[in-house]
Amino acid sequence: MTSEKMQEWLSRVWGPNVDDVRRLLVLDQAPIHKIQAAKNAFEECDTDALYVPAGCTSMLQPADVYWNKPFKSTLRRLWEEYMHEEERTPKGNFKKPSRQHVLDFVAEAWAAVPEETVARSFKGCGITNALDGSEDGDLHGGLADVGSVAPEDRDGLQA
Numbered sequence: 001m002t003s004e005k006m007q008e009w010l011s012r013v014w015g016p017n018v019d020d021v022r023r024l025l026v027l028d029q030a031p032i033h034k035i036q037a038a039k040n041a042f043e044e045c046d047t048d049a050l051y052v053p054a055g056c057t058s059m060l061q062p063a064d065v066y067w068n069k070p071f072k073s074t075l076r077r078l079w080e081e082y083m084h085e086e087e088r089t090p091k092g093n094f095k096k097p098s099r100q101h102v103l104d105f106v107a108e109a110w111a112a113v114p115e116e117t118v119a120r121s122f123k124g125c126g127i128t129n130a131l132d133g134s135e136d137g138d139l140h141g142g143l144a145d146v147g148s149v150a151p152e153d154r155d156g157l158q159a
Contacts, residue, residue: 001030003037010041017046026062026127029054050127059142062121066140067113074109 017023025047027033033049042049052060059065082105086095097105122128124140 001032003032003035006032006038007041010038010045010047014045014047020046023047024050024127026050026052026122028052028057028061059140060125060127062118062125062127065125065142066121067117070117071109071113074112075105078105078108 014023014025023046025042027049029051032038033051039049057064082097082101083094086097089095120138123135123138126139129135129138
């Protein structure tokens with residue numbers, strides 16, 4: 001991804017902050033996410049970036065832990081149904097789906113992921129939990145087994 005694409009995504013998809021509440025964007029360690037232009041764009045959108053440490057995605061990235069699998073399974077099922085039902089070209093090849101078909105597949109797959117699952121995923125990965133430990137019981141099994149690794153001085157967590 002280029003700096004321009006990152007900024008385009010922020011402006012077109014993430015969008016401007018319309019409710020005056022800072023937002024949190026969880027990102028991997030891709031270098032493009034950490035360049036100054038991206039940091040400036042995050043600030044313009046009233047957004048705090050949270051970088052998942054390298055090698056920890058399978059435990060700390062909400063999408064990977066909670067909802068990527070059901071989302072992708074639904075998407076795959078819709079694609080297979082389309083390929084099974086769609087007419088073929090005169091040469092017998094599969095017809096390429098239209099952009100609208102692809103958008104419909106994605107929208108339907110996303111709609112199949114319960115909103116509660118997405119909300120729970122951030123608590124389960126320890127991202128939106130109360131700092132006093134009162135919600136530590138919400139951590140998913142793999143993370144709950146790790147135990148407390150946060151410093152006693154919570155200010156030490158600031159980058």
